[in-house]
Amino acid sequence: MILSDRDIRGLLAIGDLVVNPLSGDTVRENGLDLRLGRGYCRFRSTGRVLDPRAPGEASDFYECSEADEIIVGPGEHMLLHTLEYIRLPSYVAGLVNLRSTWARTGIYIPATVVDAGFEGQLTIEVIGSGFPVKLYPGDRFLHLVLVKLQSPAENPYKGRYQGQRGVRLPKLFAENTG
Template identity: 70%
Template sequence: MILSDRDIKILLKSGELIINPLSDDTVRENGLDLKLGNEYCAFKKTDTVLDPNNPKDPKEFYECNSSNSFIIEPHRHYLLHTLEYVKLPSYLAGLVNLRSTWARTGIYIPSTVTDAGFEGQLTIEVIGSEFPVKLYSGDRFLHLILVKMETPSEKPYDGSYKGQTGVKLPKFFNKK
């Protein structure tokens, strides 16, 4: 079942769902509009092989910065994060979508699911359009649809991305 704005407001008021900061324009008809944070990592074009079992320095693969605005270049891949810190209970999962305004610019994000029990700022991949698009930190960018599961998860998310803030690179870079 997809939660309505009424359901979401009840969960926020009870503290079962946490969105911080929570703005007046966050809760929408059937989900949450989340804003862009100020960190981003651009994927670098390289012939270096990324071996998850023996990862090299992430700087060989990503160029990371923070700024109040940045440009998504055509066909380039980026990692961005949400301004909001999200904490889902064990019976809710989230489906992350691009707001339609941004999809109409040709920007694309792959399917992303936020697991039941996840907490942290969301890191998402963004793929550039046919033309450069300027983004600003604080812009409403994503729409998170909350789905109530029939029963709570037996094992809510407790992985290495739990509690993340800012852009988080793949966990195998932390193995060193």
């Protein structure tokens, strides 16, 4: 069952769902609008092979920084993060969608699921359009549809990305697995 704005406000009121910061326009008809954070990582163009068993240094494959403006180049792959830190209860999962305004610019994000019990800022892969698009931290960027599970997860999420802040690179890289 997809949660309505009324359901979401109820979960926020009892503390089962946490969204910080929570703005007046965060709760929508059937989900949450999440804002873009300042951090980003660009995928580096390299001839090196990323071997998951011996990945090397993250800086060989990613260039990470923070900015007040982020330009996503044509066809470019980047990792971005949400401004909001969220905590889902064990009986709610999330489906991440790009807000339609941004989808209409040609930007794309792969299908992303937020597991029941997840806590942290979301790291999202973004794929550029046919032309450069400028993004501004603080703008509403993602829509998180919240789905109530038929029963609470027996094993809610407790993985390596739990509690993440900023862009979190793949857990393959030792310096990034906290």
